[in-house]
Amino acid sequence: MTDHPEHPDRPRHPGWSEEDVQREVTELQEKSETAARLFDIRRIIGGLFVVYGVIVTIVGITDDDATIDKAEGVNINLWTGLGMLLLGLFFLAWLKLRPTAPPPPPVAPGDEPSE
Numbered sequence: 001m002t003d004h005p006e007h008p009d010r011p012r013h014p015g016w017s018e019e020d021v022q023r024e025v026t027e028l029q030e031k032s033e034t035a036a037r038l039f040d041i042r043r044i045i046g047g048l049f050v051v052y053g054v055i056v057t058i059v060g061i062t063d064d065d066a067t068i069d070k071a072e073g074v075n076i077n078l079w080t081g082l083g084m085l086l087l088g089l090f091f092l093a094w095l096k097l098r099p100t101a102p103p104p105p106p107v108a109p110g111d112e113p114s115e
Contacts, residue, residue, distance in 0.1 A: 049088030
Protein backbone atom coordinates (compact mmCIF):
# COMPACT_ATOMS: atom_id res chain seq x y z
CA MET A 1 0.00 0.00 0.00
CA THR A 2 1.18 3.58 -0.65
CA ASP A 3 1.61 6.45 1.79
CA HIS A 4 -0.98 8.52 -0.07
CA PRO A 5 -4.37 6.92 -0.60
CA GLU A 6 -5.88 7.29 -4.06
CA HIS A 7 -8.54 9.99 -4.35
CA PRO A 8 -11.13 9.68 -7.11
CA ASP A 9 -11.02 13.48 -7.58
CA ARG A 10 -7.22 13.54 -7.96
CA PRO A 11 -5.90 11.46 -10.85
CA ARG A 12 -2.38 10.15 -10.28
CA HIS A 13 0.24 10.84 -12.91
CA PRO A 14 3.17 8.45 -12.94
CA GLY A 15 6.42 10.32 -12.34
CA TRP A 16 4.73 13.54 -11.13
CA SER A 17 5.20 14.62 -7.55
CA GLU A 18 2.90 17.04 -5.73
CA GLU A 19 5.62 19.73 -6.07
CA ASP A 20 5.73 19.19 -9.87
CA VAL A 21 1.99 19.66 -10.11
CA GLN A 22 2.07 22.80 -7.94
CA ARG A 23 4.91 24.26 -10.00
CA GLU A 24 3.01 23.56 -13.23
CA VAL A 25 -0.14 25.20 -11.86
CA THR A 26 1.84 28.27 -10.77
CA GLU A 27 3.45 28.61 -14.21
CA LEU A 28 0.06 28.34 -15.93
CA GLN A 29 -1.42 30.98 -13.62
CA GLU A 30 1.43 33.38 -14.40
CA LYS A 31 0.96 32.84 -18.15
CA SER A 32 -2.78 33.43 -17.76
CA GLU A 33 -2.19 36.69 -15.87
CA THR A 34 0.24 37.86 -18.57
CA ALA A 35 -2.29 37.06 -21.29
CA ALA A 36 -5.01 38.92 -19.40
CA ARG A 37 -2.84 42.02 -19.16
CA LEU A 38 -1.80 41.74 -22.81
CA PHE A 39 -5.38 41.54 -24.06
CA ASP A 40 -6.81 44.18 -21.74
CA ILE A 41 -9.70 45.83 -23.61
CA ARG A 42 -8.31 49.30 -22.84
CA ARG A 43 -5.14 48.47 -24.78
CA ILE A 44 -7.13 47.27 -27.80
CA ILE A 45 -9.58 50.19 -27.84
CA GLY A 46 -6.86 52.76 -27.17
CA GLY A 47 -4.58 51.35 -29.85
CA LEU A 48 -7.32 51.28 -32.48
CA PHE A 49 -8.45 54.82 -31.69
CA VAL A 50 -4.86 56.10 -31.88
CA VAL A 51 -4.25 54.41 -35.25
CA TYR A 52 -7.55 55.56 -36.76
CA GLY A 53 -7.13 59.01 -35.19
CA VAL A 54 -3.73 59.45 -36.86
CA ILE A 55 -5.15 58.34 -40.23
CA VAL A 56 -8.21 60.61 -40.06
CA THR A 57 -6.10 63.55 -38.81
CA ILE A 58 -3.74 63.16 -41.78
CA VAL A 59 -6.74 63.07 -44.11
CA GLY A 60 -8.08 66.21 -42.41
CA ILE A 61 -4.78 68.04 -42.82
CA THR A 62 -4.62 67.18 -46.52
CA ASP A 63 -8.29 67.97 -47.28
CA ASP A 64 -8.87 70.48 -50.07
CA ASP A 65 -11.22 73.46 -49.93
CA ALA A 66 -14.02 71.65 -51.80
CA THR A 67 -14.18 68.94 -49.14
CA ILE A 68 -14.23 71.52 -46.35
CA ASP A 69 -16.97 73.50 -48.14
CA LYS A 70 -19.13 70.33 -48.26
CA ALA A 71 -19.02 70.28 -44.45
CA GLU A 72 -20.13 73.94 -44.30
CA GLY A 73 -16.64 75.24 -43.63
CA VAL A 74 -15.70 72.82 -40.85
CA ASN A 75 -12.71 70.56 -41.35
CA ILE A 76 -14.62 67.61 -39.90
CA ASN A 77 -11.90 65.06 -40.66
CA LEU A 78 -9.31 67.06 -38.75
CA TRP A 79 -11.52 67.57 -35.69
CA THR A 80 -12.77 63.97 -35.68
CA GLY A 81 -9.22 62.66 -36.06
CA LEU A 82 -7.95 64.80 -33.19
CA GLY A 83 -10.88 63.65 -31.02
CA MET A 84 -10.17 60.00 -31.81
CA LEU A 85 -6.49 60.52 -31.11
CA LEU A 86 -7.22 62.10 -27.71
CA LEU A 87 -9.67 59.34 -26.81
CA GLY A 88 -7.13 56.66 -27.73
CA LEU A 89 -4.43 58.37 -25.69
CA PHE A 90 -6.86 58.60 -22.76
CA PHE A 91 -7.42 54.82 -22.85
CA LEU A 92 -3.70 54.11 -23.04
CA ALA A 93 -2.96 56.54 -20.19
CA TRP A 94 -5.71 54.91 -18.14
CA LEU A 95 -4.12 51.52 -18.76
CA LYS A 96 -0.72 52.83 -17.69
CA LEU A 97 -1.98 54.62 -14.56
CA ARG A 98 -4.39 51.88 -13.41
CA PRO A 99 -3.01 48.52 -14.55
CA THR A 100 -5.00 45.33 -14.16
CA ALA A 101 -4.78 44.08 -10.59
CA PRO A 102 -3.38 40.59 -10.20
CA PRO A 103 -5.85 38.04 -8.86
CA PRO A 104 -5.67 37.21 -5.17
CA PRO A 105 -3.51 34.22 -4.26
CA PRO A 106 -5.38 30.93 -4.18
CA VAL A 107 -6.46 29.69 -0.75
CA ALA A 108 -5.52 26.13 0.08
CA PRO A 109 -8.34 23.98 1.52
CA GLY A 110 -6.82 24.00 5.03
CA ASP A 111 -5.96 27.71 5.09
CA GLU A 112 -9.44 29.26 5.44
CA PRO A 113 -9.51 31.99 8.08
CA SER A 114 -11.40 30.99 11.21
CA GLU A 115 -14.04 33.29 12.61
